[in-house]
Amino acid sequence: MTYKNLTHHFLIASPQMPDERFADTLVYITRHTPEGAWGFVVNEPLNAISVGGLLGEMGMPSSQQAMNTPALHGGPVRPEAGFVLHTGLPDFASSFAIGESVCLTTSKDILERISEDSLAHFLVCMGFCNWGKGQLDKEVAQGDWIACPADLEILFRAPFEERISLVYDKLGINPDFFVATTGYA
Template sequence: MNQALLKLNHHFLIPTPQLQDDRFVDTLVYICRHTKEGAWGFVVNQPLPNSVGALLADLDLPVSQQMMNTPAVDGGPVRIEAGFVLHTGQPDFKSSFVIAENVCLTTSKDILQHLAFGELSHYLLCMGHCSWSKGQLEAEVYAGDWYICPADLPTLFLTPFADRLAACYAKMGIKPERLAANLGYA
């Protein structure tokens, strides 16, 4: 397969048993941007003990009870102090870009006011992110470290965190209990 043809925007990555990075065990990674310069995305199935409401309250923004019950997400090991908002809708904020139809990423603080007033129906507040340098993700995929699954809005925003990985396995027809830790080549 030609590595130049691999485009992973708006796809999920699932680590295979052979991936040698403990930070990604049982994770589901959503890829937001994949170019010839590298890739980045977010772990979307690892809720944090901190709620969205608690994080917004720390910024003196109003919060609802629903936000106090909505966990922020451990988005990945890079810049864990930074918040990123994956959301449905349009890129109407200062620093937003479109990932796929009806999915955007916003990194500017102006979105937080909209979160505080309940103006976004589907969102994930991710603390930290995942990134790969030029050619790194392609090499990992071709080495067999990741399964690739097309992303969908229900899995990204509506499926309970604990069920997201299983939903992708089911979508791909994979039975995780049958996976082997090592690949063989003939």
């Protein structure tokens, strides 16, 4: 099995994906090494939980933009923890660059910037997805995931409900032609 770095890529669960938690999800991979991978579901807004509401729970002021921005279900691991994907530089207390001017920040100082409306593009993800050593490579090789280079337009600007179809369009794939089972001739 060959390792291909999928950092700054989207993954769409294929119809044969055995883990039902990932049905109809678009995952953005933030770190992929031979030792494992991390990513976030970026197309599942949490019902009735806005970024502004989360800021309010922390005693922070929130802008109209934050009140109108939903928090996302980032994945099944640690759903109580918040992570911020954003554009710009990794200049916060706990940030690292992912690629194409996308960063991941886990420190509270970024929330002040969000509450001030001084961050152009951001996603607040509650929880994350992770894979152990070689796990993602194996899943991609067996056809559980379809990979596509990420872009900022889909990641930060596209409506959540259109993101998967935009990635399929980018790949030139019509998902209506997928067959979920294997047949024998």
